Amino acid sequence: VKEWSEFAVVNHxxxxxxxxxxxxxxxxYTSDMVVEHMAWAKVLRSPFARARILSIDIxxxxxxxxxxxxxxxxxxxxLHPYYGHGVKDHPLIAIGQVRFVGEPVAAVIxxxxxTAQEAVGKIAVEYEELTPILDVDTALAPGTPRIHETDxxxxxxxxxxxxxxxxxxxxxxxxxxWGNVDAAFAAAAHIAEGEFYFPMVYAYAMEPYVAIxxxxxxxxxxxHSSAQHPFMVRHDLAQVFGLPLNSVRVxxxxxxGGYGSKSYTKIEPLVAACSWKSGRPVKxxxxxxxxxxxxxxxxxxxxxxxxxxxxxxxxxxxATIHLNTGAYAENSPMVCRKAANRIVGPYxxxxxxxxxFAVYTxxxxxxxxxxxxxxxxxFPGESQIDELAEMAGCDSVEFRLKNLAQCRESIxxxxxxxxxxxxxxxxxxxxxxxxxxxxxPGHGRAVCCSASDAGAHPVTLAMVQVYADGxxxxxxxxTEIGQGSHTILTQIAxxxxxxxxxxxxxxxxxxxxxxxxxxxxxxRTTTLMGRAVLESCREAIAQCKVMAAxxxxxxxxxxxxVRGGIRCGDIRMTWPQILEKYFQMEGCSIIxxxxxxxxxxxxxxxxxxxxxxxxxxIALDEExxxxxxxxxxxxxxxxxxxxxxxxxxxxxxxxxxxxxAGLFEELIYDGQQLMNGTMLEYRVPRFSDIAxxxxxxxxxxxxxxxxxxxxxxxxxxxxxxxxxxxxALRQATGVRIRRLxxxxxxxxxxLQEKKTQGLL
Amino acid sequence: LNGKLAxxxxxxxxxxxxxxxxxxxxxxxxxxxxxxxxxSCTVLVDNLPVSACTFLAYEVRGKRVITIEGLADGExxxxxxxQAFLDHFAFQCGFCTPGMILAAKALLDEKPEVTDxxxxxxxxxxxxxxxxxxxxxxxxxxxxxxxxxxK
Numbered sequence: 001v002k003e004w005s006e007f008a009v010v011n012h013x014x015x016x017x018x019x020x021x022x023x024x025x026x027x028x029y030t031s032d033m034v035v036e037h038m039a040w041a042k043v044l045r046s047p048f049a050r051a052r053i054l055s056i057d058i059x060x061x062x063x064x065x066x067x068x069x070x071x072x073x074x075x076x077x078x079l080h081p082y083y084g085h086g087v088k089d090h091p092l093i094a095i096g097q098v099r100f101v102g103e104p105v106a107a108v109i110x111x112x113x114x115t116a117q118e119a120v121g122k123i124a125v126e127y128e129e130l131t132p133i134l135d136v137d138t139a140l141a142p143g144t145p146r147i148h149e150t151d152x153x154x155x156x157x158x159x160x161x162x163x164x165x166x167x168x169x170x171x172x173x174x175x176x177x178w179g180n181v182d183a184a185f186a187a188a189a190h191i192a193e194g195e196f197y198f199p200m201v202y203a204y205a206m207e208p209y210v211a212i213x214x215x216x217x218x219x220x221x222x223x224h225s226s227a228q229h230p231f232m233v234r235h236d237l238a239q240v241f242g243l244p245l246n247s248v249r250v251x252x253x254x255x256x257g258g259y260g261s262k263s264y265t266k267i268e269p270l271v272a273a274c275s276w277k278s279g280r281p282v283k284x285x286x287x288x289x290x291x292x293x294x295x296x297x298x299x300x301x302x303x304x305x306x307x308x309x310x311x312x313x314x315x316x317x318x319a320t321i322h323l324n325t326g327a328y329a330e331n332s333p334m335v336c337r338k339a340a341n342r343i344v345g346p347y348x349x350x351x352x353x354x355x356x357f358a359v360y361t362x363x364x365x366x367x368x369x370x371x372x373x374x375x376x377x378x379f380p381g382e383s384q385i386d387e388l389a390e391m392a393g394c395d396s397v398e399f400r401l402k403n404l405a406q407c408r409e410s411i412x413x414x415x416x417x418x419x420x421x422x423x424x425x426x427x428x429x430x431x432x433x434x435x436x437x438x439x440x441p442g443h444g445r446a447v448c449c450s451a452s453d454a455g456a457h458p459v460t461l462a463m464v465q466v467y468a469d470g471x472x473x474x475x476x477x478x479t480e481i482g483q484g485s486h487t488i489l490t491q492i493a494x495x496x497x498x499x500x501x502x503x504x505x506x507x508x509x510x511x512x513x514x515x516x517x518x519x520x521x522x523x524r525t526t527t528l529m530g531r532a533v534l535e536s537c538r539e540a541i542a543q544c545k546v547m548a549a550x551x552x553x554x555x556x557x558x559x560x561x562v563r564g565g566i567r568c569g570d571i572r573m574t575w576p577q578i579l580e581k582y583f584q585m586e587g588c589s590i591i592x593x594x595x596x597x598x599x600x601x602x603x604x605x606x607x608x609x610x611x612x613x614x615x616x617x618i619a620l621d622e623e624x625x626x627x628x629x630x631x632x633x634x635x636x637x638x639x640x641x642x643x644x645x646x647x648x649x650x651x652x653x654x655x656x657x658x659x660x661a662g663l664f665e666e667l668i669y670d671g672q673q674l675m676n677g678t679m680l681e682y683r684v685p686r687f688s689d690i691a692x693x694x695x696x697x698x699x700x701x702x703x704x705x706x707x708x709x710x711x712x713x714x715x716x717x718x719x720x721x722x723x724x725x726x727x728a729l730r731q732a733t734g735v736r737i738r739r740l741x742x743x744x745x746x747x748x749x750x751l752q753e754k755k756t757q758g759l760l
Numbered sequence: 761l762n763g764k765l766a767x768x769x770x771x772x773x774x775x776x777x778x779x780x781x782x783x784x785x786x787x788x789x790x791x792x793x794x795x796x797x798x799x800s801c802t803v804l805v806d807n808l809p810v811s812a813c814t815f816l817a818y819e820v821r822g823k824r825v826i827t828i829e830g831l832a833d834g835e836x837x838x839x840x841x842x843q844a845f846l847d848h849f850a851f852q853c854g855f856c857t858p859g860m861i862l863a864a865k866a867l868l869d870e871k872p873e874v875t876d877x878x879x880x881x882x883x884x885x886x887x888x889x890x891x892x893x894x895x896x897x898x899x900x901x902x903x904x905x906x907x908x909x910x911k
Contacts, residue, residue, distance in 0.1 A: 015846060022854030023842040023861065025788020025828035032787035204889055206792040206800055206855040256790070256855030257889050288793050482853030482890050645849045649891060653852065656892035679793035679887075687883045690893045 002708060008563075009494040009501050010708060013645035017487040017506060018254065018480060027254045030226045031210045031285055038212065039068050041274045041284040042116035044106040044123050045293065046098035049132035049362035049672030050147070053096055053105065053125060060122040061108055066115035069278035070123070071107045076273065083236040083269050085155040087171065087329040089148055090365070092240065092269035098127070099147060099327035100362050101672050102293025104270060109278045113285070132362040132672045136301065136322045139169040139359050147327065147360040171325050172333035172358040174340040178413050179351030184316035188307030192387035196380035197739040198722075199666035200299035200324065202677075203369055204684055207256020208291040213272040214281035215241070221272055222249045228262040228479055229519040234511045236265040237272055249512040255481045259657065260368035261295050262481070263521050264331050292677035296667055297369030298323040298335050298358065300376035304343070306384045312392045314403045316351040319343050321377065323366070325358040330367035332358040338453065339373030342719075344411060345381045346422040346451035346611065347403045363669060368521065370657055374452045374719040378612070379740060382448040382723035386730065396727065397430045397447055404449070407703065411451065416604040419703045419711065420637040422449060425613040432633040432695050433615040442622055443630065444732030447615040448720035454712055455607025456522035460596040461515035462532035464493055466540045467589040468579040470564075472497050474536075476508040477517030478529045483714055484646040485525045489533050491642055492707055496537035497575065498564035515593070523610050523712030526642055530707040532594040540592025544575055547582040601705050608704050611637040612716030614655055616691070616724040620732050625748025627663060627725060629691035636696070639704030639711035648696040650714035658721025660685045663741050762786075762830025770817045777801045777812035780827060788828035788858040792887075799886030802859035803827050809866040828858035831865070840906040841865055841899070850899035852890035860886050864900045872911070874904050 004011070021027035058070040073081070073095035081095060082088045094105045106123050110116035133139050133147055147169055166173045185191060211225040221241060227233045230250040237248045255262060267284055274282040286294065304319040321339050325332040340356035369375070389399035404423045405411045411418060429447045439445065463475040474493045480486040490504040497504075508514045517529060541561065548566050549556045551573075559566045565574035573581070579588055596602060613635035619628050634651040641647040664683040668675045676682050702709025722740055730736050735750045761784065770779055780786040780803065790800040794813045801812040804826040805819075831839045841861045844850070851857040860883070867874060867882045879900050888896060 013849070016849065018854065019846045020838075022851055022857050023828075023838065023845050024832060025786070025858045027854050028787065029790075029855065031791070032781075204887075206790070206798060206853070206887070206889055208792070255853060256792075257853040259889065482851075484852070646852075649849050649852060649895060652892035652894060653890045657889070678795060679797040680795050684887060684889065685892075686887065687880050687893050687897075690880075690897070694892075694894050 007495065009491045010642050011640060011644065013643055014487065014491060014501055016484060017490055029207055029254045029256050030212065030224050031207055033212055033224055033253065035212055035214065035281045037281060039109045039111060039278060039280040039282050040113040040116050041107045041109050041271060041282050042113065042120045043104045044120045046094065046101060046103040046105050048098055048127055048129055049101050049134065050130040051098050051127040052130065053094060053098065054128055055126045056106060057124040058106065061119040064115065064119045064122060066111045067119045068109045068111065068280060071109070071274050071277045075277060079273065080240050080242065082152060083240055083265055084329055085232055085236065085264055086331065086333040087152050088155050089152040090328040092273050100364055101674065102364060103327065107270060107274050109274050109280065109282055134361055134363060134669065134672060136324050136359045136361065139361050144169065147362060169360045170357050171329045171360050172336040174337050174356045176340045176352060176354040181316045181318045181351045181353040184351035185305070185307050188315055189310040190388055190391040191305055191307045192384045192391065193305035194384065194738050196302045196304065196383065198300040198376040198379050199661060199740050201297040201369060201661050201665045202292055202667055202682060203259040203261035203297065205257030205259060205261050208286040208288050209267050209294055210285045211268050211271040212281060212283040213268065213275040215272055215275040219243055220247050223268050223272060224251045224253065225268050226255050226262055227252055227266065227268065228255065228258045228481055228521060229264055230479065230509050230511050231477060231516050232519060233265050233268050237268060240269045241272065241276065249510065252479045252509040255479055258481045259370040260372065260521060263368040263519065266294060289678050292674065293364055295330065295367045296326070296364050298325055298332055298366040298376065300339065302377060302380040304380045304384060306388055308388050308392055312394050312399060312402055314347055314349045317344065317349050318353045321354070321356040323358045324361055324363065326361060326363045326365040328365040330365045332366050335368065335373045339377045341412065341453050342374045342450065343377035343381050346405055346411060346418060346449055348405045348409060348411060362672065364674065370654065371452065371715040371718040372522065374450055374715065375658060375661060375722065378450040378719035379722045379726070382720060383726050383738065386446065386727040397426065397435060400426050400449065415453065416606055416609065418451065418609050420609055420611045421699065421701060422451065422611055425449065425611060425635040425637050425699055428697060429613050429615040429633050429635050432697065433617060433631060442620040442732055443617060444728030444730070445615065445617045446724045446727035446731065447613070448723045448727065450612040450716060450719035452610040452716060452719070453606035454522050454610035454715065455524045455527055456519055458528055458596055458598050458602040458607050459516065459518045460528040460532045461517065462529060462536050463515055463591050463593045464533060464536040464540055465589045465591055466497065466575055468576050468587055470499055470574060470576040471503045471505070472499055473505045473507050474533055475514045476506060476529055476533065477514040478525045479509045479520045481520060483525065483650060484643060485529065487646065488526055488642040489529060492530050492533045493537055496534055523715045524607060526710050527607055527704060527706030527712045528596055530642065530710060532596050534707040535594035536592040539594060540590060543590055543592065544578050548573055548578045551578065551581045608711040610712055610716045612719040613637065614717055614720040614724055616721070616728055618725055618728040618732065620729065622751060625744035625751060627729065627742055627747060629659065631693040632691035634696045634717050635699055636713050637699040638713045639706060639709045640700050640702050641698050642710055644698055647698055647713055651696050651717045652694065654714055654717035655721050656685050658718040659689065661740055662722035662725045664743065666741050761825045762827060772818060774817045775813060776803065776815040776817045776820060779817040780812060786827045786829050790855050790858060792855065799863055800856050800859040802862045802886065804862055804866055807866060807869055809863045826862065828861060831861065841903040844899035844903040844906065847902065848895045848899040850891060850895040856886060856888045860888065860896060864903065868904050868907055872904065872908050
C-alpha cells in the first residue's frame with residue numbers, strides 16, 4: 001500500500017492528456033471524420049406514434065440523381081434486425097409498424113447529405129393509424145393493446161445482470177423487499193406519504209449521435225461511432241449481421257458528451273445496414289432535433305411513504321415507481337433495477353418494499369441518463385426525509401445523521417456494506433454551507449444525499465505495453481467522453497511503472513486493438529479500468545523481474561523493485577535496460593495484462609457505493625416564482641482522487657445537470673407529438689445560472705476497491721440537487737412541491753395557492 | 761482565413777460552418793444546435809463572434825475569419841485563453857471549447873478590464889453541458905489578466 005507522500009503522479013492534477021488537442025481544435029470526433037468513397041445517409045421518420053406501415057414508395061427517391069440506395073424495413077432479409085442488450089425488441093429500422101413519432105422508417109443513401117435529405121422528402125409512406133398509448137396509466141389499463149405484440153428474445157445482458165422479465169406493456173418489473181413494511185407502518189409515530197414526478201429529460205450531449213459504417217463484402221464491418229460502450233455495440237452488430245466478434249470493429253474517437261445518452265447501441269445497426277445494402281461506407285450524422293427523437297431519460301411517477309418511530313428512527317419505506325420507458329427497452333430494464341435499489345438511500349431502514357415498473361409507451365425510447373434512476377428516486381426519497389424531520393420536530397441534518405448508515409454498515413441485505421463516510425460527508429456539507437447563519441427573506445438551505453449501487457457488472461480487461469525505450473502504452477477499451485479517463489489511466493501507469501507521465505500513451509478505444517471492457521458508465525472507469533491498468537503494470541513488472549533475473553543469473557527474490565526498474569545489490573537496471581539485455585535487440589515491447597471479473601473483492605455488488613452529497617442555498621423571487629442558486633456545495637467521497645481537479649469537475653458538472661432537471665428541463669408531449677424537441681425550446685443550465693458561491697470538497701478515505709483505494713464519481717452529485725432545491729423552497733416559503741422542474745410558473749402558482757388558503 | 765488569403769468557390773446557400781468544416785476541413789468549428797442557441801460553432805468575423813451554423817458563407821467575402829485553428833501564434837504558442845482553459849480544466853468533452861474560447865476572445869479584445877458579471881453576460885450564449893461553467897469563468901479571468909500583463 002502506497003503512502004500519500006509516495007505518489008509522484010497519482011493524486012496530482014496533471015495536465016489533461018487530451019488538453020492541447022481540445023483547445024486547438026485538432027481533437028477529432030466522429031462527426032469530423034470522412035472516409036474514402038463515403039456516402040451519406042438521411043432518415044425519414046414516422047409522423048405517427050403508433051401505426052401500421054401499409055406501403056412505402058421509394059421510386060421517386062431512388063431515381064433522384066446522386067441517390068445511391070434506399071433502405072426500408074422490408075429489405076433486411078438475411079439480417080437479424082432486432083437488437084437490444086436487455087430485450088431484443090428494437091428493429092434497426094421500422095418493420096411493418098411504427099411505435100413513436102420520430103422512429104426511422106426509411107433511409108436514403110446518397111453522394112452527399114443534401115441530396116439524401118432532398119430524396120427523403122420524395123418517399124411516400126402509407127400508414128394505418130392506430131390509437132397511440134402515450135402514458136403509463138393507459139399502457140397498464142386492462143384491455144389496452146400491447147405496444148409490442150410478441151415477446152422478444154432476451155439480449156446478452158438480461159439474466160446475466162439479474163433482470164427478471166415481464167410481459168404485456170410492462171417492459172421490466174423489479175421488486176425489492178425486506179422486513180415487514182405493513183407492521184412497521186402500523187406501529188410508526190409519523191408517516192410521510194405522497195406522489196412525486198420526475199420529468200422526462202434530454203441529456204443534450206452537444207455532439208449529436210453520429211456513426212460511419214463500412215460493411216465490406218467479405219463480411220468485415222468497421223464502425224466509427226460516438227458510442228460510450230463500443231463492446232456492447234460490437235455485440236449487437238455481430239448479432240444483427242451474424243458475424244464473428246473479430247469481424248466487427250468498433251472505433252470510438254473523442255466523444256462530444258454523453259451523460260448516459262450514448263450508452264449502448266443507438267444508430268449503429270441502421271448505419272451498418274445502409275452500408276451493407278449500398279456497398280459503400282456510409283455516414284449518418286443526426287441533428288440535435290433527431291437526437292431528441294432518439295433517446296431520453298425515463299420520467300418517473302413515484303408513490304412513496306416513509307415512516308419513523310417515536311425516537312426519530314426510520315422504520316419503513318415503501319414505494320411504487322412507474323418509469324415511462326417509451327417505445328423500446330433500451331437500457332430501461334437496468335434503470336428500473338437501479339431505481340428500485342437507489343430509492344432506499346444511504347439510510348438504515350429495517351423494513352423496505354419497492355415495486356418498480358418500466359412501462360412501454362408510444363414515446364421516444366428512454367434509456368440511461370446520468371445516475372441511472374438515481375435522480376428520479378432521490379427527489380422523492382430526500383424530499384420525504386425532510387418531511388419526516390419536520391414531523392418529528394428535528395433539524396433535517398440531525399435527522400439524517402441519526403439515520404444514515406455508518407461506514408461498513410449494510411443498507412441492502414446481501415449487498416456490499418457502505419464503503420464511505422456518509423454521515424461525515426453530510427456534516428461537512430452542512431458546515432461548508434454554514435447552516436447556522438440566519439437566512440435572508442426568501443432564502444432556504446438544504447443538504448441532501450444519495451447512495452447509488454455503482455460500477456455495473458465488473459468485467460474489465462486491460463493491457464499495457466512496455467517498450468524497450470522506456471515508453472509505455474495503455475490499451476483501454478474505456479472511452480474518453482470528457483471525464484478524463486485517458487488522463488487518469490496514464491497517470492496510474494506512470495505511477496506504477498515509475499516513468500514520467502509524458503512517456504505514457506493511451507491507445508483506445510478500438511475493439512480490434514483493446515480488450516473487452518463492458519461499458520464506460522456507472523462511474524466505473526477509475527475503479528475498474530484504473531485497477532485493471534494498475535494490475536497490468538504490476539504483471540508487466542513481474543515479467544521484467546523474471547527477465548532481469550535471467551540476465552543477471554540470480555533468482556527473482558534477490559531483486560528489489562525501485563522506481564522505474566530494479567536493483568540487485570549495487571546493480572540498477574531500468575525497464576528498458578532489462579528488455580534490451582533480455583532480447584538482445586532494440587525496439588521490443590512486452591505486454592502486461594489484467595482480467596478483472598466478478599471474483600475476489602469484486603464479488604459483492606455493487607463494486608462500490610457512489611455517494612452524492614450536495615448542499616444549496618436558494619434565493620426565491622416571490623414576485624415571479626423564479627429560483628436562483630445563492631450557494632452550492634458538493635462533497636465527493638471518492639476514496640482517492642487520481643486527479644483532484646478533474647474529480648471536482650465531475651461533481652460540479654453532475655450538480656449542474658441536476659440543477660437542469662430541478663429548475664428548467666422537461667420534455668413536453670402534446671398528444672403524440674414532442675413539443676419542445678429543439679434547443680430553442682429546451683432550456684438547459686447556462687452561464688448565468690451558476691451559483692454565486694460554489695465550494696467543492698473531496699473526501700479521500702481510500703475506502704474503495706479501485707486503485708489505491710479509489711472509487712468512482714461523476715454521477716452522485718446529480719441526484720441530491722433537485723430535492724435540495726425543493727427542501728430549501730419549503731424552508732423559505734412553507735410550500736412543498738412534489739413535481740419537477742421547479743419552474744417560476746409552478747412555484748408562483750404554489751405560492752398563490754398557499755396565499756389563497758391562508759386567506760380562507 | 762486564419763491570417764491567410766482564401767479563395768473559395770461556394771454555393772450561395774452554404775453556411776459558413778459548412779464551408780469551414782467541409783471545404784476547408786477546419787473541423788474545430790463544431791455544429792450542435794444549428795439554431796444559434798449553443799454557441800459551439802462560434803467563429804470570429806472581423807473580430808466579432810458569429811454563429812457559423814446560421815451565417816451565410818458569402819457574407820465573409822473580404823472579411824477576416826478566425827477559427828480555433830488560427831488562434832495559436834505562428835510558432836505554435838497557445839493563446840492565453842487556450843492556456844487558461846488547460847490550466848483550469850475548463851472543458852471535459854471539449855465539444856463546446858472552440859466556440860467558448862473564440863467568444864471569450866471577442867470579449868477580452870473589446871474589454872480588457874472585464875468583470876465577472878460582464879463575462880457571464882457575454883458568455884451566456886455559449887452552452888457547456890460538462891463543466892458547470894465555473895472553471896470556464898476562472899479561465900477567462902486568468903486569460904484577461906494575462907492579456908493585460910502582456911500589454
